[in-house]
Structure formats: C-alpha cells, structure tokens
Amino acid sequence: MTAEPDAGAVRAEAAAWLREHAPRFEVPGSEPLSPFEFVDEEAEQALVELARRWQRHKFEHGWAALSLPPELGGRGLSRADDVVFTDEESRLRVPTHVFEVTTRMVLPTLVHWSPEKRTSIEGIISGRELWCQLFSEPDAGSDLAALRTRATREDDGSWRVSGQKVWTSWAHLADRGYLLARTGGPGHRGLTAFALDMRAPGITVRRIRQATGASTFNEVFFDHVSLPADAPIGPVGQGWSVALTTLMNERLAVGADQIPYDELLAEARRRGRLAEPAVAAGLGAIRARRIVVEQLRQQVVRSVRAGGDPGPEGSAAKLYLAGSVVEAAGFARSLVGEDILLDNRWSQFAIAWPGIKNAGGTDEIQKSIIADRILGLPREPPMPAGG
C-alpha cells in the first residue's frame, strides 16, 4: 500500500492544482442559490457537457479518484482525502453537482461490491458515464425496504425488470442506472442491486416538475426491461447491504456550499442593508451555520482518517444542514422584501428548501436513527406487520 502523505499536504496540493486548472471550467453567470433553481433545456445540456469535460480533466491529471487503488485509476489515498479534495473543489464554481450521485454514491458502491465492473468504474471517473440512483418508489420512500419493483431471473440467466421508481435525480440525462429491486421475498432480505443501461428498451423517463419550477428528478417506469446476467451489483439477495453502503456515503456528502452565505452577504450590501442590526445578526447567524457545517465535515475527515467511517458527527451534519437551509431561506425573504413577489432566483430559493431538507431522507427518519443507534434510547413499540 502507498504510504499516507500528510493530510495538510494533500489539501495544499489539491488547492494549488484547482486554482490553476478550474477557472476554465467554471460556470458562467451567477452562482445558483440552490440545486433547484430553474435552468432551461439548453443551459442544462451545456452544463452537463461542461461537467463531463471537467470530470475528464480531473481524470487525466490524476485527481478523479484519490481513494481508489492505482489499478482502478486512483492514487490509493484515504477516503478522507476524497472529502478534502471535494471541500477544496466546492470553493470554486465548477459544475460538479450533476455528477455528485455518480461519483459520491455510485462509485464507492461499485468499488466495494463489484470491483469487477471496471468499465463502469473507469467510465465514472473519466466522465463518460453519468448515473442515476433508482431507489425510492411511490409507496416506498422512508420505508425503502417495502419497494416493489421486481427483477425476475430468466432461464438464460438474464433478468426482466418491471416496476416504477420516483424522485430519481438526473434520470433524464443519465447513461446508466443503479437499481434496487426485489428478487426474493418481502422486506429487506429479498432485494438485489443492479447496474443497467438507461437507454435499454422498456425504460420510460417522465420529468417531475418541482415547486421551484425546475425539473431535476423524474419518475422512471420499467416495462419488462431486459438486463444481462452480469447486471447485479454485489451478490443476489444482498441488495440491502449494498444500499446501506451507498447511504453511508451520503453522510460524507453534506457540504457547506448549500448555504449561500456569500450571495446573501453580497445582496445585503447591494441593498445597503448591512448596517441594520437585524440584518447583520441574521447574516452572522447564517455564516456561523456555514462554519459549523465546515467544521462538522472536518470532524468527519478526522474520523474517516482514523477509523474508516464517519462518527456520530456525520448523522448530526445532515440534520444541521437541513435546519440551516430553512433558516437561510427565511432570511433571504426578509432581506429581499417585495422582490419575493416576482418569479426570480430569490423566490425560487425561498421555496427550494424542502428539496434540500428531504433529499436523502426526512428529518424524522434521521432523528429516529440517531435515537436508536447513537443515543441508545428504548425503541418505539414495533409497527404491526405489513405488506
């Protein structure tokens, strides 16, 4: 194994490389206030192209997958170094958002459970493959293990998939899909994860319009879609364990860039309102929240470097970020006053908070997980057995 370089050295090297290389891939125009700001078709296509090229550029310069082993195209560094690189990258306006599910959720899952899928792994880190994650269904959100999309094995070893997924981000743009489907009995034991081609016959993607007017996620319908015999990710019947790996990585995905402090400060200045005590205090509160999220991430980096998994601060971070986004949205409304009456980036930001708050799971589920696994509080009486 390669020797671990000093943590500060990786950060410094990354920052220097990014400073030099990122500018020509930065997104023109003003920074979106949230991931759910309205973007027209043409602009979205351009963004995806730019995102692919940026990913490719990182790949060509050895910055695409720091923690992957060298034989898979990485540098054999720690997961903590991935987080460090992502932190430095998030200070710049490069278009990574559309690839986040691909690189931060799908990639670690494939590497852990199906490292033999080398074409896909290389496809991801080189920007050739954009993935979507097909988990939630209309009747299976918080209660994911109740999902019903079914994959049946044919005589020749291939699979037939029928069912429906919902809230699938980027499905309308994705090359590949990471599907969680039922291959066995009810509950979490009967699930298998699959990799699939989003252009396969029988897959229909329908855009969902979000409250902000944007459309970043979709319904995806599977009508007897055929998957090859080698489609499963991890062992058949182990889909829940595979999914847990993915969901664990979500805790590393919480970032301070969801709190648009700089934009709010600039807006307060532009409107000449910084001298107002309530505005200054409100801004300071949001800046403090941003700093707290950054520090929680630092703690996650320390935990991952020391022991491999994020510690309890990972669970706290997601809830804390959710609350911060709501507060920032409320502050924005008080800041822009009448301008909220119009359809603009501020009124969209004002209504974008549910998308960020609920992404990756509701606060209620997160709190119950904390109560069970971290605080060791007595369990709620069991739910009656259901379908």
Next chain:
Amino acid sequence: MDAVDDVERELRAEVSRVVESARSRRSLHERVEHGDDEVTRRQLGELDVLAAMLADEPELSGGRLRHVLAAVEEAAVGLVAGDLLPSALALWTALQAQPGDGPHQAELRTLLRPATAVAWPGVLAGAGPVSCPAKQGSVSGQLRYLPAGLSAEQLVLVLPDASDAVICLVALDGVRREPVPVADRSRPAAVVELASASARELGRLRGPRLNRLRAGWLTAVAADCLGGMRAAHDAALGYARERMAFRRSIGSFQAVRHRCAEMFVDVEATRAVVRGAIDAIDEGREDALVLALAAASHAVDAFGRVAEQSILVHGAVGFTYEGDAHFFARRAYSNAALVGGVDRLRAELATA
C-alpha cells in the same frame, strides 16, 4: 475524541473523575448551594490543572489553549470549579502578553493559586469603565460582575487603549469587594471597586495578536457551554430512559426521542466548531477570530436550547429547584450575557 493529544486526554479524564466524585457525594443543587466541598477543592488542587500550562517540557509548549479549555469544558459538565474559567483565561492571557520562557514564568505561578480573576471591558460583560490615569501604575473603576472576584488575589485586566490593548496585573488585596447575588450560583461573582489599585503592565497586544487573544476568550466561554450542554443532554437521556408513562419508558415515545436527537445535533455541532476554533487559535491561523465568533455565538445559543429542552424532557420535575435541570439554563443564559449576547457576536461575524 480524535486527534486529541495525550495531555488533553489525561486532563479530561482527571477532571472528569473529580466531577464524578463530586456527583457521588452531593446532588447538583447541593453543590451549587454550598459551593465545591473540601474534597473537590483538594482534588482540583492536586490536579493543578493550570500548572500544566507552565510545564517546561517542550512538547507541552506551555500555554496551549486546547489543554486549558479541555479542563474548563469537563468542569462545566459538573458545574464545578466556577473559578476555573477566569483563572485559566488569566494565565493564558498573561502568557500571550509575555510569550517565551523567562524569569517571569515563576511570577506567573502566582496566578495559579488561589483563583485569579479576569476582566476585559467591551469583551466580557460586567467590566468597566476602567481607566489607568496618567500611567501611574494604578487603575480605577468598577467591575460590576467579576467571577472569582471574591476569592481572587489578583486580576488580569485587558484594557483597550487606542488600537492596542494593555494587559495589566492588578492586586486585589485591600480593594472593596462584595458578593453579587448571581443568577448562576455555580459561578460566584463579586462587585469590585478599584480605587487606584496598584497595577503592573504585563504587555501590550495589537492587530492579529490582539484578535487572537479575544478569540481565546470567546472560545473559552464556548468550551464552558459545551461542557454544560453535554451534561444537560445526558441528564435528559437518563431521565427519558427511566421515567415511565403509559406503561413504558418515555424515551420510547417518538416526540421525546426526537427531542433528544435534536439536542444531540446541537452538542455535536458545538463540539465540532469549538474544536475548529481551538485549532485555529493554537495554530495561530488568520481565521481564528472568525471561528471563535462562530463558536461562541453558536455555543451560547445552542446551550440555551439544550438546557431548555432538557428541562422539558424532565416534565414538571424540570421546573423544580431541586430537579437540577434549571441550573444548566442559568449557566447558559449567563454565558450568553457574559459575551454580550448572540446578536452582537453574529453582527460582528457577518462581515469579519
């Protein structure tokens, strides 16, 4: 705790033991009512926490904030040693005023025992106005709320002077002082009248070094909040597990579980931001004051909330004097007032 050095780990463990020992003998309200007992005072004396700051071994690099504040945090868990925070700040401030080894190290030992008070008009509430007339080696003024002011023999005073600050050591023997009837009785304080009290200048600070000093003071209060909120949270968890209603533990009801989970988020967030501020100060980084403002404004706000939630989890008992939960709220509200209030810190942070 990760990336914690051995000195810090040991200090935390030792102060924790003192707190556990104090808890085993008396309830919180008894400790607050009567102050630390003989056993606790002796144990803390033996620990000699602050002396660790003056050790000569190079690796201890005397005066590292992280060690001092680890002890402050652990003491706050039991609301013991109310004079530890001011004494720790006094010593750390004196070290910042006169960095490096030297003969004054011996003199600094006089700050260790008994307690030393601290005051900084404009930064901590209750101090000022204070003046140093004609640089005659004396100070005059009134300190309306001086923690450790009753027992302290000396006061480390930080006095703004144009764009500098002068750090003086003021002798408190012979000054007029009286106990203040405080809301948070776990931190006794005095009102002190300085009438040409003799003062010796320890040093002057300006610019980044002065910012760093203030960052340390703010972060110290944040560390105190962190200890207190950990205790308030743990008390709530304990009560939630034991208290029964409707034939089951109240900790099995979702509303109570979720309240406890929200407190957990407050504690972890505070832990992370206080750690970040301490690291920045100890490493002499430029962003130390920004981090300290974030840490202090977050901590005083979160501590209030956690203390309040803890009171609520305790039901009606939470509103009784002997129920103990309110003592954490008193400490929380006092800390918030001590640093001038959340809004003032936030307003400064907005553009710092």
